[in-house]
Amino acid sequence: MQSACAYLVQALSSAGVMMAVVYVPLLAQRLGANGSQIGLLVAAYQAMMLLSNMLFGRWADFTDRKRVVVLGLLLSALALSAHLLATGLLRLFVVRAVAGIAMGIYPAALVAYFFHGNDQLGRFSGFGALGWGVGAALTGAMAAGWVFPVATVTMLAALAVAATGLKPQHASLRQPFFDSRVLRRNWALYLSFYLRHTGAHSIWAIFPVFIKDRGASMLWVGLIYSLNPFGQFVFMNVLEKARAKRLIWAGLILSMATFVAFALAQDYRQLIPIQVVLALSWSCLYLGSLKQLMEKNPEHSTAAGMFQSVFSLAAVSGGLLTGVTGRYGYPVVMLAAAGLTLVGTVVFAIAGE
Numbered sequence: 001m002q003s004a005c006a007y008l009v010q011a012l013s014s015a016g017v018m019m020a021v022v023y024v025p026l027l028a029q030r031l032g033a034n035g036s037q038i039g040l041l042v043a044a045y046q047a048m049m050l051l052s053n054m055l056f057g058r059w060a061d062f063t064d065r066k067r068v069v070v071l072g073l074l075l076s077a078l079a080l081s082a083h084l085l086a087t088g089l090l091r092l093f094v095v096r097a098v099a100g101i102a103m104g105i106y107p108a109a110l111v112a113y114f115f116h117g118n119d120q121l122g123r124f125s126g127f128g129a130l131g132w133g134v135g136a137a138l139t140g141a142m143a144a145g146w147v148f149p150v151a152t153v154t155m156l157a158a159l160a161v162a163a164t165g166l167k168p169q170h171a172s173l174r175q176p177f178f179d180s181r182v183l184r185r186n187w188a189l190y191l192s193f194y195l196r197h198t199g200a201h202s203i204w205a206i207f208p209v210f211i212k213d214r215g216a217s218m219l220w221v222g223l224i225y226s227l228n229p230f231g232q233f234v235f236m237n238v239l240e241k242a243r244a245k246r247l248i249w250a251g252l253i254l255s256m257a258t259f260v261a262f263a264l265a266q267d268y269r270q271l272i273p274i275q276v277v278l279a280l281s282w283s284c285l286y287l288g289s290l291k292q293l294m295e296k297n298p299e300h301s302t303a304a305g306m307f308q309s310v311f312s313l314a315a316v317s318g319g320l321l322t323g324v325t326g327r328y329g330y331p332v333v334m335l336a337a338a339g340l341t342l343v344g345t346v347v348f349a350i351a352g353e
Contacts, residue, residue: 005165006114007127012158013073013110014131014229015138016080017103019151022139022225024083024096025208026218031089036323042205043319045096050312052104057305060109065169065301069113069162072106077155079103083148104312108305113169115294122240122287129232129283136229140222182302186293188351189248190306193289194314195344196255199337201318202325203262210330216268224271231279236287244292251285252345256338263334 025038033041060068079099086092114124135154139147183190203210211221239247258278265271289307297303325333 003114003118005161006110007124009069009073009158009162009166010110010114010124011127011131011134012154012161013076013106014128015135016076016131016151016155016158018132018135018229019139019147019154020080020083020099021204022136022208022222023144023147024092025206026221027086027144028089028092029209031092033089036326037089038209039202039205039319039322039326041093041096041319042201042322043316044093045100046201046312046315046319048097048100049104050100050309050316052101053108053305053308053312056105057108057308058302060112060301060305061299063170065109065113065116066162066166067168068109069106069166070159072102072104072109073155073159073162075102075105077152077159080148080152080155083151100312104308107308108301111290111304112301113166115300116169120240121290121294122236122238125283125287125290126233126236129229129236129279132229133226133233136226137222140219140225182297182299182306185296186303186306188347189289189292190310192248192252192344192348193285193307194310194317195347196252196285196341197311197314198317198321199259199340200255201315202321202333203259203318203337204315205319205322206326206330206333211268211271213330214265214268214271220268224268224275227272227275228279228282231276232283232286235280235283239283239287242284242288244288244295247284247288248292248348251281251283251288252341252348254281255285256341256345257281259334259338259341263331263338 024041028038028041056068056072076099079095079102082095082098083092086095111121111124115121118124135151138150142150208221208225211224212218216224254277258274258281261274261277262271265274290304293303293307294300321336322333325336
């Protein structure tokens with residue numbers, strides 16, 4: 001029963017977050033933002049999420065993980081509703097920063113909650129991807145004025161499930177709150193992932209706009225965006241039993257190929273098969289990295305929190321990178337991402353355990 005509730009919380013919360021992720025760059029463009037400003041907007045959101053993930057991921061290893069999850073979902077629902085007040089670009093920056101803090105509270109605690117007595121991380125991660133896919137598809141299908149109200153209701157549904165279906169789960173580590181051992185054990189994995197994901201986020205910062213530039217309608221923006229997470233839902237379940245290191249290698253190599261393919265795409269229909277390969281690459285890399293972290297570290301929430309912080313740090317760097325590479329056109333953004341992934345692959349080859 002608890003596992004089923006955790007799956008549902010994962011799916012619903014991911015759907016709520018994804019609706020905002022897909023729509024905010026388009027909203028920012030409508031409010032007058034250029035490509036560099038959109039990159040900075042993403043960076044502001046992710047910078048706040050980075051700090052929140054690190055703090056609350058660690059806190060969840062010393063307290064009731066259910067309480068951390070419920071708090072994060074409640075504040076995330078409030079943050080999503082606050083987007084309705086973002087009628088100017090400056091207000092949108094402020095709201096996204098607040099949303100980053102709220103949405104960084106619960107992910108690591110939820111992963112650690114699930115992994116306590118249940119090692120089916122592929123299925124659990126797959127439900128997160130399923131939520132992303134549903135959120136992206138709904139964003140493309142609904143009228144713009146409904147995006148944030150629906151996202152808020154979805155997050156409130158996740159809150160209701162967590163509050164009523166999850167049981168308290170107290171964690172108590174016998175070590176100081178500030179401890180660098182997790183970072184020392186996993187620095188090579190974190191760094192290689194960071195480099196790959198910095199490149200990826202430089203693409204995601206402008207991806208909805210890129211799809212429209214290739215001739216897609218708003219409906220097709222949502223559908224193409226949703227192919228990646230729906231594919232992840234399938235692949236993560238299939239790859240559940242694969243060894244962590246092999247998955248990481250496959251994820252890095254396929255990511256490079258995918259980013260180069262994006263650079264060559266001239267029509268939105270060409271993005272459809274590329275998105276499927278992207279789903280496979282991300283499923284391999286994310287699942288392999290998460291499995292290795294959970295297997296090597298007793299501080300499950302801390303390790304997951306640092307992993308989520310690497311996501312956010314990469315998103316900040318990626319948004320800033322878009323501010324530079326975006327001036328030279330979409331192919332440059334994509335090829336720079338492929339180059340960073342190559343560097344991350346070399347790091348993992350030299351120092352990854």
